[in-house]
Amino acid sequence: MSATPPAAGGPDTGTPHPARVYDWFLGGTHHYPADAEFGAQIVALDATAKYGARHNRWFMQRATRHLAGPAGMRQFLDIGSGIPTEPNLHRVAQALAPDARVVYVDNDPIVRAHAAELLHGTEDGVTAFVQADAREPELILERAAEVLDFTRPVALSLIAVAHFIGGEHDAHAVVARLTEALAPGSHLTLSQLAGDEETAWVGEAVDRYTTGGVTLVPRTRAETERFFDGFTLLDPGLAQPPDWRPELGVGEVRDGTRVPLYAGVGRKR
Ligand SMILES: C[S@@+](CC[C@H](N)C(=O)[O-])C[C@H]1O[C@@H](n2cnc3c(N)ncnc32)[C@H](O)[C@@H]1O
Structure with missing residues (x-):
């Protein structure tokens, strides 16, 4: 969310970034005062933002339990993976399937900086990180193919990231390009900020993010x-x-609060 480019070689800490704001929502430690301040502005608009972020994370865990369990998935491609937050997807998958191969992708250098924390997986499995932008699906598929076999099913996740793709970029075309590379029996796990809920704060949040240079x-x-x-x-x-x-x-933890996100898992026909 930076109008000003970061100083060469270092992260731009003076303006909020989605990955770090989300880390603040989750109670993590990988954010800066600008991220906390922006997060607090969003919480002032929507008091349930932190609850929603935690539930988005729990959704990822439950979906992964299903995928690595009954669905039998052994390959995972998690785009917009975020700053490491325990348990990360590979921990959940490899707890059930120690041979699971997981590729994380995020475009934020701060996530790359913390990638080492992500990469401790099982001996039988593989955990890798690729810094790339979801809007470059070809690059992602090429890099992921170094670890994943796309002739076999892959569980693709785009969790709380599609809503950062828009404007001149057609999010549906991006997702379609990714999913057409998947074999039948693959899965897509996705969550997305809901736009037809009666929540006035959503429009306000879009304005705030836009002002910060982020598409929402x-x-x-x-x-x-x-x-x-x-x-x-x-x-x-x-x-x-x-x-x-x-x-x-x-x-x-559930208290019945409404979370304005759509979440789902689909199986490729
Ligand atoms: C709200 S966080 C979600 C993290 C994780 N998927 C989860 O649900 O817990 C959104 C993540 O998407 C990443 N992101 C946003 N736009 C992206 C893009 N165009 N390409 C890749 N990653 C992106 C951000 O850096 C951030 O880490």
Whole structure:
């Protein structure tokens, strides 16, 4: 979210960045005062933002439990992976499937700086990080193919990242390019800021992010479902994160608060 370029060689700490603001929402330690200040502005608009971020994270964990468990996935491509937050996706996947191969992708150099924390996986599995932009799907597919076999099913995740793609970039075309590279039986896990909820703060948040130089695109249920073209949405379909298969949760905190995100998992036909 920087109008001013970062000093050569160092992160731009003076303006908020989505990955670090999200880290602040989650109670992490990898953010700067500018990120905390921006996060607090968003919380002032929506008091449930931190709850929603935690539930987005729990959704990732439950989806991964399903994918590495009953769905039998052994290859994961997590785009917009974020600053490491325990448990990360590979921990959840490799706890169930120690041979799982996981490629993380994020475009933020701060995530790369903390990638070493991500890369401790099982001996039988593989955990790798690629710094790349989701808007360059060809590059991501090329780099991921060094670790993943795209002739076999891959679990692609785009969790709380598609809403940062918009403007001149067609998010649906980006996701379609990624998903057309996947073999049948692959899965897509995605969450997205809801645009048809009656929450006035969403428009305010979009304005704040835009002012900070970040694209934030809320989408309707139908627009979000379109990301799953060619996939069969698993039960219960698109849901608020807390409502997606809560029975797979471990130690989650629920108070019935509405979370304005659409979350779902689909299986490629
Ligand atoms: C809200 S965080 C979500 C992190 C994680 N997926 C989760 O749900 O817990 C969004 C992440 O997407 C990354 N991101 C935003 N735009 C991106 C893009 N165009 N390409 C790759 N990563 C992007 C940010 O750097 C940030 O780490």
